Structures are given as C-alpha cells and as structure tokens.
Amino acid sequence: MTxxxxxxxxxxxxxxARRVSVVTGLQNSFTLTWRSVLKIRTNAEDLLGLSLQPVxxxxxxxxxxxxxxxxxxxxxxLEYVMPGILVQTVLFATxxxxxxxxxxxxxxxxxxxxxLPIARWAPLAGAILGDVARYVISxxxxxxxxxxxxxxxxxxPVAAVAGCLLVLAFAMAMCWLSALIGLSVKTxxxxxxxxxxxxxxxxxxxxxxxxVSTMPGWLQAFAKANPVTLxxxxxxxxxxxxxxxxxxxxxxxxxxxxxxxxxxxxxRVYRRKT
Amino acid sequence: MxxxxxxxxxxxxxxxxxxxxxxxxxxxxxxxxGVLGPNGAGKTTAVRILTTLLQPDGGRAMxxxxxxxxxxxxxxQLVGLTGQYASVDDGLTGTNNLVMIGRLLGLSRRDSRAxxxxxxxxxxxxxxxxxxxKTYSGGMRRRIDLAASLVGRPKVLFLDEPTxxxxxxxxxxxxxxxxxxxxxxxxxxxxTQYLEEADQLADDIAVIDHGKVIAxxxxxxxxxxxxxxxxxxxxxxxxxxxxxxxxxxGWTSNTPxxxxxxxxVTIQLxxxxxxxxxxxxxxxxxxxxxxFSLHKSSLDEVFLTxxxxxxxxxxxxxxxxxxxxxxxxxxxxxxxxxxxx
Numbered sequence: 001m002t003x004x005x006x007x008x009x010x011x012x013x014x015x016x017a018r019r020v021s022v023v024t025g026l027q028n029s030f031t032l033t034w035r036s037v038l039k040i041r042t043n044a045e046d047l048l049g050l051s052l053q054p055v056x057x058x059x060x061x062x063x064x065x066x067x068x069x070x071x072x073x074x075x076x077x078l079e080y081v082m083p084g085i086l087v088q089t090v091l092f093a094t095x096x097x098x099x100x101x102x103x104x105x106x107x108x109x110x111x112x113x114x115x116l117p118i119a120r121w122a123p124l125a126g127a128i129l130g131d132v133a134r135y136v137i138s139x140x141x142x143x144x145x146x147x148x149x150x151x152x153x154x155x156x157p158v159a160a161v162a163g164c165l166l167v168l169a170f171a172m173a174m175c176w177l178s179a180l181i182g183l184s185v186k187t188x189x190x191x192x193x194x195x196x197x198x199x200x201x202x203x204x205x206x207x208x209x210x211x212v213s214t215m216p217g218w219l220q221a222f223a224k225a226n227p228v229t230l231x232x233x234x235x236x237x238x239x240x241x242x243x244x245x246x247x248x249x250x251x252x253x254x255x256x257x258x259x260x261x262x263x264x265x266x267x268r269v270y271r272r273k274t
Numbered sequence: 275m276x277x278x279x280x281x282x283x284x285x286x287x288x289x290x291x292x293x294x295x296x297x298x299x300x301x302x303x304x305x306x307x308g309v310l311g312p313n314g315a316g317k318t319t320a321v322r323i324l325t326t327l328l329q330p331d332g333g334r335a336m337x338x339x340x341x342x343x344x345x346x347x348x349x350x351q352l353v354g355l356t357g358q359y360a361s362v363d364d365g366l367t368g369t370n371n372l373v374m375i376g377r378l379l380g381l382s383r384r385d386s387r388a389x390x391x392x393x394x395x396x397x398x399x400x401x402x403x404x405x406x407x408k409t410y411s412g413g414m415r416r417r418i419d420l421a422a423s424l425v426g427r428p429k430v431l432f433l434d435e436p437t438x439x440x441x442x443x444x445x446x447x448x449x450x451x452x453x454x455x456x457x458x459x460x461x462x463x464x465x466t467q468y469l470e471e472a473d474q475l476a477d478d479i480a481v482i483d484h485g486k487v488i489a490x491x492x493x494x495x496x497x498x499x500x501x502x503x504x505x506x507x508x509x510x511x512x513x514x515x516x517x518x519x520x521x522x523x524g525w526t527s528n529t530p531x532x533x534x535x536x537x538x539v540t541i542q543l544x545x546x547x548x549x550x551x552x553x554x555x556x557x558x559x560x561x562x563x564x565x566f567s568l569h570k571s572s573l574d575e576v577f578l579t580x581x582x583x584x585x586x587x588x589x590x591x592x593x594x595x596x597x598x599x600x601x602x603x604x605x606x607x608x609x610x611x612x613x614x615x
Contacts, residue, residue: 016351031377108361117350
C-alpha cells in the first residue's frame, strides 16, 4: 500500500521523503523557537522570576557586600559587581533550558515531536534558540535596574552592547550543560539540584562578586582559570574599564570548549532518550 | 490490499522485564484493530514501536508499507499518535498547539491556522481555542490530543487508551469521533483495557496479555470461542444462590461463577438444548427465579476464559458487577455491536 492509493487529499506528500533536509530542519527549529517564546509570554511566573531575580541579587549584593568590600563606597562596588551580576543572572537563567526540556519529556510533548516527521535535532535546537529570548530579558532587566541604582557605562554604547553579546554567547554555550542535565535527570527538582551544584562553584569561586586577590592561593588558581571570572572581567572592560581582548578571547575559548564537550553529550543522551 | 499495519514477532525487553514476547498484529487498511489487554500487557510498548518512538529488540513491523525501523521517517509521515505520553503543550492555547504542529508538518501559516480552526470546530473546542490547554477538562484534553494527531491527516492512526479516565459522556463523545475517522478511511489501531470499547468500535480484536497475543478475531468470533453463550440466573431468594450453582454445575463441564456482588450466577453453555432441563430441575428444587437469561459471552467473559483473570484489576468498566451501558449501544459505527445483549 502506498499513501497515494488511499486517495486522500492530505498535506502529506504522496511519496513520503526518506529524510528531512537541513532547511526543513531549520524551519522546524524556528517553529519550536516560536513555541518557546510564546511560552515565556504566557507564563507569568517565569517572566516574574526572570525579572525579580536580578533585581534581588543587585540589591542584596550592592548593599550587603558593597559596604564591606569597598569600605563603604557602594557606588564603586556597583561598578565592579554590575557586570558580574549580569553574568550570574544569565547563567542561572540557563537552568531554564534544562528545566523546560525535562518538563517536555515528562509531559509527553517530546514524544509528540518524535512521532512527527521533523528533524530529530529540531526540538533541542528550538529549545535552546527559544531560551536566548529569556537571556535577553535577563540582560535587559539587570542592566536597566543597575542603571536605576546608579550604574553608568563608562565606555560607549557599542562596547556595552558587545559586552551583553559576549554574555549571551557564553550563555548559549552553558545551556548545553543545562540541557544535558535536563535530559539526564528524572525530575525538575533534579535539574535544580544538579544545576545549582554545577553553577554555584563557578559563580562564587570567581572574580564575579569579589576580587580574586582576596582568596587563598589554591582557590585563586581555580578562580583565575574560571571562565566566569574571565567573562565578568571582559564585560567589566567593555562596560566600565579594564582589559578586554585577553579575557574576552579566553572566555570565548571556554565557551567553545563547553559546546564541544556538552553539546555532543546532550545530543547523545537526547537521541537515546526513548 | 495489504495490511496498513503489520507486526511480526515483535520483542522488547526493558532490562530484565519482558514487555513484548513476540507479538503479531495486523490491521487491514481502512479498518479498526482493537488491541485489548490489561495494564502492563504490552499495549503501549507495541504502539510506541509501531510509531517509531521505540526500537524493537526483535521482529519487524511495517506501517503503511514502510519498515518502522529502517524507514522511520516515512512512517512518521503517515501516522498520527494519541496517547497519554504523546501530548500537547499545557502552556499553549489549543489553537497554538495545533498551529505549531501544522507548521512542523510544513503547512503554511495560513493553512495551519485554517486546519487548527477546522479541527477545533470538529472536536467541539472552538470556544476553548484561545485558552491554555492546562485549563481544559479531561475530556477536552483528550479531544485536543486527538485533534493534534490529526493535523497531518494521517493514513494510520494510533490511539493508545484514548478514553482511560474519562467519564461515560466524554468517553462516548470520543467514541463518536473515532468512529467517524474509520468511516473516512483511516486505519486505526486502538488499545484499550475496556472490553466494551473494543467490542463497540473494533472490526478485529487482538487480545494481549504478558506481552503475547493470546487470541485474535472479530468480536463475534472471540465470543464464539468461549462456548458462545452465557446463562445468567438470579434466584428470587438470594440465599439459594449456592443451590442454583449446584444445579447448573450438573448440566455442563463448565464451572458456574457466582457474581462477587452475590446477586447472580453465570455459566458458559456450549449448546442451548440443555435449557429446558435446567429450568425443570430448578423448578423441582423449588427455587423461584427472579431472572433467567441467555446471552452471547461478553468480552470480559472471553478474557476470563482466555487468561484466567479479569481484564482489569483496578476497577472500572470491566468488572462483572459494573453495569453495562446500553445507552451507548448503537452509537458506535463500524457495525460490530448488537451481538451482546
């Protein structure tokens, strides 16, 4: 029996194609990206979380640590910590990628996708592309509230935007780790737990919130090599002052490395997921 | 015309658990095959293999003429799947869910919207079209799942327990919709634990238990296999139930079964000619009768005979004391009903 012999006037071609073309795969991915973005719009809680978290972190860190670290000069600390909070917020937002994948699997939406004649990689690509929208929201809210608190860009707008793009690029690398976690663990709680275990050392054992020079030697070694330190430094350079080229280059090398390691792993787990 | 669905010797193990121990299934194009079995019989595993979600460990299967393993992508273009594990997105509206699937299937934006609107109307969901699916009731939810599997106008539709957990009204709505699809020429494989559902809807039935097909045939053939007829006796004085059993036991080689509710005795009869004798002996024993009826075996009785246990353990429609739903008889298309009672 062939499809044509049933004589239906359906949308499925009479002679089904054997494979999906890359172009079709990309179209599939964009459709699923649209879905992710639509979900942000309709999920008020997620949107609130994305917005309130950076506000909370900025307030806490600026006013709790600011006085202690910069000898009472809150404004000086804000300049230091602002790019760091930006990095931190977006890194936490990457956990959403894993959470969403995990929910899609347990709710059966992935099985629906897998039963459709679409590219196998499209749901994964769509989820990750869709999350870029969430990261952009995080960046905008963080910067916006930073400005309200008194943060000012000392370089120029183009450099500041470049800083944001750098953070976004790094987040797109990190979200593969999140995707791997989301695809590997059974429950959303598991995603949170393992996500935080991976994120906390990266974020706190870094030059994100405090200068690395205040740490013991062994920790300094870790913190100096930590891509988060590099990324925050590059961002600081692009928005406030300091070196740009070296930390930016190194952090992007890290991002590349993360993608090279975690993307194949995530895709592997994703393919084996049944 | 070859079979739209054909499975030969499908095997699947999950670790040490054997889910499918080599099953054969066949559905002729344009008919409905009912796969009937209790929880854990392997129904879902079979459907997942046939819809390319799972690879079999052994055996092979063709859907629409294509191998589900080596030609999976082609199979996916022909099939639709509705099951509790292949769902729609809770956070999106009914319309957006269907539009998304239309777009994924390569329809233009306009065609996706038109198809979505058409399906929502057909499944009586137009009013809820703009609401997130998480606000839907159980019946609506199942209808949107069904609609989602129809966006691509599948030639072969897999419905994995489409009515489990629905109330009778919602269930009969879903039955109507499924019946309509078969009339349109879609081949349907329906799994169910509800004997009635298979009886009402399916052209052919495969009964599976512990990963094996234990019987196949039309609903009538299956019923005929168990001796065909069931005699049901209710004494006016329920305390004499045991006496009734004793009398009945003398007339056939089958064992009389006392209803768990303690209100009636049933027994399988292979021929109706023993009836006068039974009536006479009951009369001689001075047992006054409230009810005395003969009917074709129901699928539950078939199941009991074939497997030695009732079809459904956790309550529901299949228990012997559950009232059947005569108001649904005659609603189901496919023309297989009307043989029970």
